[in-house]
Amino acid sequence: MGLYSMVVELSGRPCLVVGGGRVGERKVLNLLEAGANVTLVSPEATKRLADLALARQLVWWRRCYRPDDIKGMTLVFAVTADAGVNARVAADCRQAGIFVNVADAPEQCTFMVPAVLRRGDLQIAISTGGKSPALARQLKKKLEGEIGAEYGPWLNFLGELRPFLKEIWPNDQKRREEMLKLLTGDEILFRLVARGKEELAKERVKHCLSLPSV
Numbered sequence: 180m181g182l183y184s185m186v187v188e189l190s191g192r193p194c195l196v197v198g199g200g201r202v203g204e205r206k207v208l209n210l211l212e213a214g215a216n217v218t219l220v221s222p223e224a225t226k227r228l229a230d231l232a233l234a235r236q237l238v239w240w241r242r243c244y245r246p247d248d249i250k251g252m253t254l255v256f257a258v259t260a261d262a263g264v265n266a267r268v269a270a271d272c273r274q275a276g277i278f279v280n281v282a283d284a285p286e287q288c289t290f291m292v293p294a295v296l297r298r299g300d301l302q303i304a305i306s307t308g309g310k311s312p313a314l315a316r317q318l319k320k321k322l323e324g325e326i327g328a329e330y331g332p333w334l335n336f337l338g339e340l341r342p343f344l345k346e347i348w349p350n351d352q353k354r355r356e357e358m359l360k361l362l363t364g365d366e367i368l369f370r371l372v373a374r375g376k377e378e379l380a381k382e383r384v385k386h387c388l389s390l391p392s393v
Contacts, residue, residue, distance in 0.1 A: 189210065
């Protein structure tokens with residue numbers, strides 16, 4: 180299986196989850212967090228999914244899957260307890276050219292969902308190509324202890340700094356070299372940002388890189 184890792188923009192895009200159990204609930208919540216427009220197809224659903232439908236945060240079709248359900252969808256998840264239904268969903272999606280993920284059947288998937296560590300806009304994805312989700316979860320847990328919540332503000336700080344540095348150094352190579360100095364050579368800068376002292380951090384950037392202002 181040839182896999183290509185990427186991050187997908189799903190804001191406002193239609194996505195389908197077939198199956199309203201605990202796995203389906205997890206898929207729905209992740210899609211909603213990404214800003215997707217979610218449709219759930221399932222005769223039954225968990226209480227949380229039912230509450231989300233009642234609050235109109237998703238569309239719930241209380242019935243079994245039909246082939247036309249995938250029409251216009253960006254992504255489809257087949258997560259029912261019936262392997263036959265999941266296989267039919269996968270086959271329909273493949274024929275229609277729609278990306279599909281099938282629970283516990285990597286050979287039927289056209290995309291995989293990695294274990295993801297999130298720190299604000301920072302996302303670190305771990306994929307085993309469906310061979311061992313347990314290993315992916317183990318590695319994610321290990322990274323959680325090494326990469327703390329302070330990396331969220333740190334990423335925001337670097338994101339704000341980047342356009343300014345592009346004006347100072349239009350040359351990509353020079354800009355990368357200077358940014359690398361900040362990332363690897365100044366632990367104090369990182370700690371200042373982590374403590375919310377961004378103005379002091381900007382002054383330190385100015386000093387470290389001999390810039391006129393930040």
